Amino acid sequence: MTETADIAPLPTVDGGFKTILADPPWRFANRTGKVAPEHKRLDRYSTMSLDEICDLPVADVSAKNAHLYLWVPNAMLPDGIRVMEAWGFRYVSNIIWAKRRKDGGPDGRGVGFYFRNVTEPILFGVRGSQRTLAPARSTVNMIETRKREHSRKPDEQYDLIEACSPGPFLEMFARYPREGWSAWGNESGVEVEPKGQQHRGYAGGSFDQVPLLDSYERMSPRVADRIANLMREEYEQGRSIRDLAEETEYSIQRVRTLLRRSGAKIRARGRGAADDDAELEQAV
Template sequence: MNLRPFPILPAPAFNLAPLQENHYGLAKIDPPWTFETYSENGKEKSAEQHYSCMSLDDIFALDIDRLAHRDGMWVWLYATAPMYDAARACFDKWNVKYVTQGVWVKMVKDGSRPTFGTGYVLRNCHEPFLIGKIGKPRIHSRNIRSAILEPRREHSRKPEQGYVEAAKMAGPYPKADIFAREQRIGWDAWGKETTKFNPQAEAEAA
């Protein structure tokens, strides 16, 4: 009897190359969310004025789970208040188990008070971030607070303390910065603007 061999299909292309598969203990993700605005003033302040945004389906399609080290991986996902439900849905699509959340309270330049941001009901002065995990990553630090109080800088530039705390979570494992806008020692950066806030790039833009 001639048996037909079962076809071996090629694995789908990894869409986060050149990041390494099965390598990271923490992935920090800052998606370019698309958010609908309802006024010309809102459009002027929207993310689309600063960088290219992605559809939710395209964000869902990212191969986040293929980044995870065999020992597990923490996921630190920045969101916005209007996109909070979408951020939770990302975890489901990426096979990430939700664990907890924190907030970045955006302070004025001198750190004396929160900023006065945009919003339709409340004027936002914070940005939530969700913490999830793939597998069973080890807890490397138990002194990470859920709130970061740091001045707001350029549009979409994230607080330095967030990187400090995320590095504590990762421990000795490699770290990935997805949709990065700055190259950092000890992090593998991925995105279209990975040097935007590096000193040389800032000097050239000035």
């Protein structure tokens, strides 16, 4: 149990944060209405009661016109709306995280009393009058990626938020610091080791979190830059283009284009090395 008196003050900026992302440590109740016991063996994180979450002075650090992206479990949607209102925001829409297997199908390892959950919503709220930025007009309200460590959310959320909402940005209950964001939470420091297990393969350039794309789909420049840099790190450590294509399930053509985007020096290959760069750019 987390006592609010022990929680560090929220950071502040002049004029307030225009965009806030929050993933509160919700406390579940079991079917009898009693608080569900926390699993001591897993020791993942401390939870907070609904009142404790509502009492956080988020309105005090928010801009007059601002956006809120609030993660909430499917079973606690009404609580999410209550928290949003307590923080000074009104609910207007949502984004759905669809958890996928490597083959693109729904990841059926989720839990739930009534259905096996393969989705998780982000409630989107507005304070004052704050439109989304122009890229939002062509951004769908769904993120489709593979699951990572327990309760860790997909990195693609940052690409979406940064493209659709203005800064300055604040992440509450952050697990890791992110460049360009203010991070608040007991696991957000660079020196803090997250309590949740970090699955093998998720550290140091893993591609388990890359977006699933059809051959004709293009990714945003921000996402393309992030994945291109990951690929360059792996490629310069000796991975082949074919290896990267198999792991990401992207075409060899797309992988080569991303590597070139990152400035990687492409190693000699069997067939002619001269590709039409203009044609390749169409694949990203």
